[in-house]
Amino acid sequence: NAGVTQTPKFQVLKTGQSMTLQCAQDMNHNSMYWYRQDPGMGLRLIYYSASEGTTDKGEVPNGYNVSRLNKREFSLRLESAAPSQTSVYFCASLGEQGFERSYNSPLHFGNGTRLTVT
Amino acid sequence: RKEVEQDPGPFNVPEGATVAFNCTYSNSASQSFFWYRQDCRKEPKLLMSVYSSGNEDGRFTAQLNRASQYISLLIRDSKLSDSATYLCVVIEEDDKIIFGKGTRLHILP
Numbered sequence A: 001n002a003g004v005t006q007t008p009k010f011q012v013l014k015t016g017q018s019m020t021l022q023c024a025q026d027m028n029h030n031s032m033y034w035y036r037q038d039p040g041m042g043l044r045l046i047y048y049s050a051s052e053g054t055t056d057k058g059e060v061p062n063g064y065n066v067s068r069l070n071k072r073e074f075s076l077r078l079e080s081a082a083p084s085q086t087s088v089y090f091c092a093s094l095g096e097q098g099f100e101r102s103y104n105s106p107l108h109f110g111n112g113t114r115l116t117v118t
Numbered sequence B: 001r002k003e004v005e006q007d008p009g010p011f012n013v014p015e016g017a018t019v020a021f022n023c024t025y026s027n028s029a030s031q032s033f034f035w036y037r038q039d040c041r042k043e044p045k046l047l048m049s050v051y052s053s054g055n056e057d058g059r060f061t062a063q064l065n066r067a068s069q070y071i072s073l074l075i076r077d078s079k080l081s082d083s084a085t086y087l088c089v090v091i092e093e094d095d096k097i098i099f100g101k102g103t104r105l106h107i108l109p
Helices: A099-103
Strands: A004-007 A010-013 A019-025 A031-037 A043-051 A054-057 A065-067 A075-078 A087-094 A107-109 A113-117 B004-006 B011-014 B019-025 B032-038 B045-050 B055-057 B060-065 B070-075 B084-091 B097-099 B103-108
Touching: A004 A087, A019 A031, A019 A087, A043 A065, A043 B097, B004 B084, B011 B019, B019 B084, B019 B103, B032 B070, B045 B055, B045 B060, B045 B070
Parallel strands: A010 A113, B011 B103
Antiparallel strands: A004 A019, A019 A075, A031 A043, A031 A087, A043 A054, A065 A075, A087 A107, A087 A113, B004 B019, B019 B070, B032 B045, B032 B084, B055 B060, B060 B070, B084 B097, B084 B103
16 A cells, blocks of 8 residues: 655756656545655645546746656656755645545655756 | 735744744635645655545644634644744645645744
8 A cells, every 4th residue: 555656766967958747646546646845845836637638737837848648647847957946845645525535535645756956 | 817815924933932834825715734844855744634624643733724714733832853844735626735835933942
């Protein structure tokens, strides 16, 4: 029962390089999210996906693309990394309505990716 | 723009004291409310769900006031291990999740 698996845990990129952050959940959740967190800031939503094949922009989408090819996986791509994208990235999935959301933890997080762009 | 506001703190509180946080939200149609705890920029972990009827779990009490659009968290008999950042989380009607910026709590020995 892995929950949300996020890879890699750490990454260092040079400005202009590209990379994809991978996220997968095994709980059959519809909704998945990508957040970034900077020092002294809360979690800011980059993109989210309410279901397979759909994605929507969040608060800070510029410089990122996402892909939700199936229900399990939601990837985040940086096409041309910039130092401003140095951050900790969290993937999350949301439990369905009802018991799971009301009484259990509604949000399941990955362990985070610590990305440094030099 | 839909927002969730929290006092960032830090709250520096002696061990054994009682401390309370509030969080306000702007969207009256918001569906669900939670308090999460985050340590050292690790992934947030659920502390409590928040209901209009109130929710108590040991030393922790959470309350939702829909009329005034705020939620509260009360920690009694605070422990050193309570030192963390507490995040207010609101789930909108379209499943968009909004986080407050967090309130930092330091429990002093």
